[in-house]
Amino acid sequence: QVQLVQSGAEVKKPGASVKVSCKASGYTFTGYYMHWVRQAPGQGLEWMGWINPNSGGTNYAQKFQGRVTMTRDTSISTAYMELSRLRSDDTAVYYCARPPAPSLVYYFDYWGQGTLVTVSS
Amino acid sequence: DIQLTQSPSFLSASVGDRVTITCRASQGISSYLAWYQQKPGKAPKLLIYAASTLQSGVPSRFSGSGSGTEFTLTISSLQPEDFATYYCQQLNSYPRPRITFGPGTKVDIK
Numbered sequence: 296q297v298q299l300v301q302s303g304a305e306v307k308k309p310g311a312s313v314k315v316s317c318k319a320s321g322y323t324f325t326g327y328y329m330h331w332v333r334q335a336p337g338q339g340l341e342w343m344g345w346i347n348p349n350s351g352g353t354n355y356a357q358k359f360q361g362r363v364t365m366t367r368d369t370s371i372s373t374a375y376m377e378l379s380r381l382r383s384d385d386t387a388v389y390y391c392a393r394p395p396a397p398s399l400v401y402y403f404d405y406w407g408q409g410t411l412v413t414v415s416s
Numbered sequence: 417d418i419q420l421t422q423s424p425s426f427l428s429a430s431v432g433d434r435v436t437i438t439c440r441a442s443q444g445i446s447s448y449l450a451w452y453q454q455k456p457g458k459a460p461k462l463l464i465y466a467a468s469t470l471q472s473g474v475p476s477r478f479s480g481s482g483s484g485t486e487f488t489l490t491i492s493s494l495q496p497e498d499f500a501t502y503y504c505q506q507l508n509s510y511p512r513p514r515i516t517f518g519p520g521t522k523v524d525i526k
Binding site for chain 2: 330339340341342354356357390392395399401402403404406407408409
């Protein structure tokens with residue numbers, strides 16, 4: 296069965312960087328885009344971007360351009376999201392999410408369990 | 417960027433009620449719209465994609481309709497497990513693919 300297992304919670308100081316991992320299993324990792332979505336406490340969902348694990352190509356939301364980097368390691372079926380120059384309003388649960396089918400790139404069916412990133416001085 | 421609005425933002429209903437949630441886009445988005453259900457502390461669950469296609473395993477009491485700028489999610493007979501927050505999500509392809517979510521509609525028990 297498809298599983299996305301994310302790394303554990305992080306506490307960072309303002310200005311630091313955080314790197315969250317998402318290990319995929321149960322399917323061909325390179326066959327599906329991987330998206331990252333975040334949710335601040337008590338707030339709605341915010342799409343951050345995607346990576347094509349096959350090519351390494353990325354597409355970032357304009358809001359995060361210059362601060363986010365999405366990468367992957369196909370040898371271990373793992374996607375990464377690194378966010379730099381952290382601010383207090385980056386405190387959120389970060390999810391990786393996979394489409395339901397290779398052709399349905401822009402929808403999210405399988406989700407990781409979420410990684411809480413807390414930014415505090 | 418295309419903005420999504422949802423109405424109502426909060427809805428109080430009883431088990432068995434028919435519930436309709438509306439999502440409006442600031443520009444036409446064809447049928448690139450999805451609906452998600454989220455319960456507290458859990459990841460969202462995909463209910464509907466391409467405006468009206470029911471995701472596998474989702475009960476048939478959920479349905480979606482619409483195109484262009486106005487879309488609806490209908491729950492034909494609300495069940496106890498349906499009390500949650502619902503989000504719409506759209507894709508805007510031009511000039512580069514961009515995805516945005518609506519602000520959410522919380523469905524609570526009356």
